[in-house]
Amino acid sequence: MRLRKTISLMAVAGVMAGCTSAGGVHQPSGPETVAPEKALVLPPPGGPSIVSVVERKRGNGVEQTISLFTSSAVPGQNFLKVQFLGASGANPGTGNTGFSMINESGITREVARSAPGVPMATSATFLQNAYGPFGYAAGRSRAGDTCIYAWQQIRSSAAANTQARNFGMIQLRLRLCDASATERQLLGIVYGYTVSGTFDGEIWNPYGNPPPADGALGRSGAPIYPDEGGYRASPMPIGYEPAPAIVSRPRATPVRKTQTSQPAQGAAPMPAPIGPRVPLPGEAPQTSAKPDAAPAANQQSARAIGVTVPSPDCIGDAAMTAACRK
Secondary structure (H helix, E strand, O other): OHHHHHHHHHHHHHHHHHHHOOOOOOOOOOOEEEOHHHOOEEOOOOOOOEEEEEEEEEOOEEEEEEEEOOEOOOOOOOEEEEEEEOOOOOOHHHOOOOOOOOOHHHHHHHHHHHOOOOOEEEOOOOEEEOOEEEEEEEEEOOOOOEEEEEEEEEEOOHHHHOOOOOOOEEEEEEEEEEOOOOHHHHHHHHHHOEEOOOOOOHHHOOOOOOOOOOOOOOOOOOOOOOOOOHHHHOOOOOOOOOOOOOOOOOOOOOOOOOOOOOOOOOOOOOOOOOOOOOOOOOOOOOOOOOOOOOOHHHHHHHHHHOOOOOOHHHOHHHHHOHHHHO
16 A cells, blocks of 8 residues: 555656646757857958858867858868867867867868868968967969968967966967969968957966066167168258259250241152252243342352353354353
8 A cells, every 4th residue: 555655646746747847948059150240260351251150169168160251163161260278168068179289190181171172282481470370381273263271279388387377279270262362362361360269267378478578668778669670771861952963064056947848748758959950941040149239259159159051052162152252
């Protein structure tokens, strides 16, 4: 009897518990889409716009994949991927992300997957933006599209970690392919993006201790200019500038132009006459000298030039006659 009463009481309690349940539905935690303004990393002003942001909360941090505007024939989507690692996440049941450092073999695999079919070459130049050093690989597709894949790890130095603080880490990856941009233009986005996310608590600060002030501040003999080298390289002149020297040039002799009749359009120009004009048969000879106004010396020079043309009757033996001597 006691066993039956116990079972009946348990059944009644179960029915009553089922009636009082709220009946809520719990959705397993997983990736979710958040608003673009909640992105942990923002592209530079004027850079590629944010298309969507997918966030995944981990036991030791948060991951976000920020899809960017893409204008390229290369397969794949431009993106900014960021991982905030080290802090205690909101969903410990989702597991932790590996706290691994950047290694060459892992980056090589990431570069190969970032732009399929594009030969990518890793740059050996040391580069650094506002958050520290970074590396990148670049290549060009057969269609002429330019692609880069950049990676960066933001973490405090080992000396700062010895004080039981500054243990956080931020991993950044950027994939960009564009049909019209150059490699330098795409690389400018790596220098211009802004990390807007933060950690709660100084123990997870990934940037380390703030750097000390410049030792030149307040010290004599160390002038500070508004721009580097602008004033030291080109000092400003004081006073009036000397007047430019006057250079004398030889005066050119003016050339008088003679008025000539313009030939008709399309006709060959007539040659200029050489010597005096020869009169036609039966025409009286003309002289350029006027006997009333010109002196005798001018008349003599005019005869020497040969203005007077002899008559055809005074040629040969007839030139000795008295009529031809006049």
